[in-house]
Amino acid sequence: MLLSTRLQTPTGTNTRLDSVKWDDKGLAVAIAQHVDTGEVLMQGFANRDALASTISSKKATFYSRSRVFHLKYVALSQILYLGMPDGPSCHTGSETCYYTSVFDYLDGSHAEENKLAMTTLQSLEATIVQRKAEISEPSISKPSWTKRLLLDNKLLCSKIREEADELCRTLEDSEETPRTASEMADVLYHAMVLLSIREVKVEEVLTVLRQRFSRSGIEEKRSRK
């Protein structure tokens, strides 16, 4: 996934996503406009998930208010999202609950950091997949911690629990912050080995996280049967 304030469309043209304002239904008006001619090609609605999907897939994704149709892809030169909230949408009095939105985060220098974060996770995922493939190749006998984990679910699960505990201890024992980063790296790595065994892509996990963007965890838990 490439996160950037400028998204490349399949036609090769650039699209810029600016800050979005949401109405009380969590929807924003999405206008697709031709970058060269300025012609408005279509207008629809987007919710936060549709927008997140637009960012991750680099394809314009719209949300139908009536749920009759769900446009997945529009080959446009430029996508412009504008919002029309009816007063504050958020209990904080803010126009939107998403004042710390992905767009704020993507603006400016964070875009490059996001890109690097994704590249790092995907590289690690690729290495783990490679180690998995090497298990069935006896000619490759280089020692590998990943291979040991891939072959031993009990060891893997004990490491994930151990590393998660070490991460918590950095908080409980007020350890210096680089220790927290280091322990989180251990948790991520070991958890990603588990994902690989389960054949779950890191992108699938990120998709789940994006789907949760528009809902508080408290609300979600309350709504469970």
Ligand SMILES: N=c1c2ncn([C@@H]3O[C@H](COP(=O)(O)OP(=O)(O)OP(=O)(O)O)[C@@H](O)[C@H]3O)c2ncn1[C@@H]1O[C@H](COP(=O)(O)O)[C@@H](O)[C@H]1O
């Ligand atoms: N990111 C990691 C990674 N993070 C942690 N570890 C290993 O996980 C193990 C953790 O076990 P320890 O019991 O030492 O736990 P610890 O918490 O680090 O140490 P203590 O606090 O318990 O003393 C160590 O062997 C670490 O080296 C990792 N091993 C591999 N990777 C990545 O996987 C790639 C392939 O590694 P191999 O499969 O070993 O070739 C590497 O190039 C890295 O990119």
